[in-house]
Amino acid sequence: MTRPAINSGPLDALLVTRNLPxxxxxxERLCLHIALSLSNGGYNLSVIGPEGCAAHLPAPVRVREIPYRPLVRFFIAASRAVCVAARRGPVVVIAGSGLTAPFAWFAARSTNARFVVYLHGLDIIARSAVYQFFWLxxxxxxxxxxxxxxxxxxxxQMRGIQKNRIEVLHPGTEVPGPDAEARRLFREEHGLGERPVLLSVGRLTPRKGLAEFIKLALPAILAQHPDAVFLVIGADADDAxxxxxxxxxxxxxxxANEAGVSAALRVLPPCDDAMLTSAYRAADAHVFPVLDLPGDVEGFGMVAIEAAAHGVPTVGFRVGGVPDAIVEGVSGSLIEPHDYGGxxxxxxxxVGQGGRPMLQARCVAAATGYGWPRFGERLHSLLGALLGNGA
Known part of the structure; x- marks a missing residue:
């Protein structure tokens, strides 16, 4: 079978993913921007994604929604969906994670299209014998x-993937301008006043290490900044x-109760982007105490880039892909694993430098290199090279 002809007109592409809003x-944010970059960049895009995702994608995108849980039901629905979507003859099929690689491979194989997978870290080392045997x-x-x-x-590479087929494509972020009023209003609404605010954002999983941080680091921070608040925005990852x-x-x-720091802890549920932006602006430091757990890994650390984009430095452990997301001494600090004192x-x-214009400007400058426009440009460049055209 010959590959579909590549010409100067719009190209058909298929994205298969469980991870979308x-x-x-x-x-989920990354896969959304893959879809937006392809749709806005001249591809006729079809998406197979979780129920409810169509509302978050632009109108030109053809969407087939499937149930995302339980996993068995997702796999069955994905198998059926790719058979239908492949009939459009895409020139490239992209798996949004390793989890959907078999389905994307089938769609690509049936149309002789190029097959692309985006890996996030955990989807290459998942501690499942079935996954390692069948998916890899x-x-x-x-x-x-x-x-x-x-x-x-x-x-x-450690899992046997050839180095010459691997390309790093860092996730991106929005880079908003400064907004002192949003910072003031968020602090006023949540009764924070001028207290130092430490922020943690994201789904609550064992890998994030927040319970350990509270027990082993927060008391020492409060000894230096007695009025500090640790603000956690997130919830249990029930949809993982x-x-x-x-x-x-x-x-x-x-x-927090065992460490005697309950008075310093505030927890808010997941929020919309506008409120999250205000929370970042209200923070003095972002904490990212990720643990290096067997069979689990922090592939990148997108929240560190998001914090920097709002002028907020991040302190994180030097594990997984976190060093790619923090510029040492500029947008934060990298600490050796388990060094809670450090x-x-x-x-x-x-925290002692919180709100200083020069610090904020350095953080924003570091984040600018990870803007979503640059992500889209590199994605198109890599796909263009793969397809042998100027996509």
Missing amino acids: PLRGGM PFIRRADLILVNSDSTGRLA ARPASESQLERIFRA FAVQVSHW
Whole structure:
């Protein structure tokens, strides 16, 4: 079978993913921007995604929604959907994560299209014998492997993927302008006043290490900044492919009670983008105490880039792809794993500089290199090279 002809007209592309809004998380935002970049960049895009995703995609995109849980139901629906979508004859099929690689491979194979997979980290090292045995061979067959960080690229090579087919494509972020009024209003609404605010954003999973941070670092920070507030915005990741067996929110409250710091803890549920932007602007430091857990990994650390885009420095452990997201001494600090004393010292350091215009400007400058427009440009460049045209 010959490959579909590539000409100067719009090209058909198919994106197969479980990770799109209305589900929340960094993978969901990234896959949304893959879809937006393709649709806005001249591709006739079809998407197979989770129920409710059509409302978040532009009108020209052809969407087939399928149930995202339980996983067995998702797999069955995805198998049927790719058979239908492949009839359009896409020239490239993209799996939004390793989880959908077999379905994307089938669609690409049936039309002799190019096959691309975007890997996030966990989807290459998942501790499942079935996944490692069945899914990895499909991932290895991809014509192009996009990875979110150098760390994920190394993990992919360790799983037998050829280096010459791996390309790093960092996730992006919006870079809003300063808004002192939004900072004031958020602090006023939540009774924060002028207290130092430490912020954590994202789905609550064991890997995020928030309970450990509260027990092992927050008391030392409060000794230096007694009126500081630790603001957590997030909820248990109940919609994850493999939800945690224990509520992380309950662990966080229990840790705060045991450490005697409950008065400094505030928890807000997941919020819309406007409120999240205001929360970033209200913060003095973003904490990212990710743990290096067997069979789990932080592929990149998109929230660190988002914090920097709002002028807020991040303190994080040097694990997984986090070093790709923090510019040492500019947009935050990287701490060796398990050094909670050093973590507390650096958080106190950045809190002491909170709100300074020069610090904010350096953080924003570091984040600008990760803007979504640059993400789209590189995605189109890589796909153009793969397809042998100027896409």
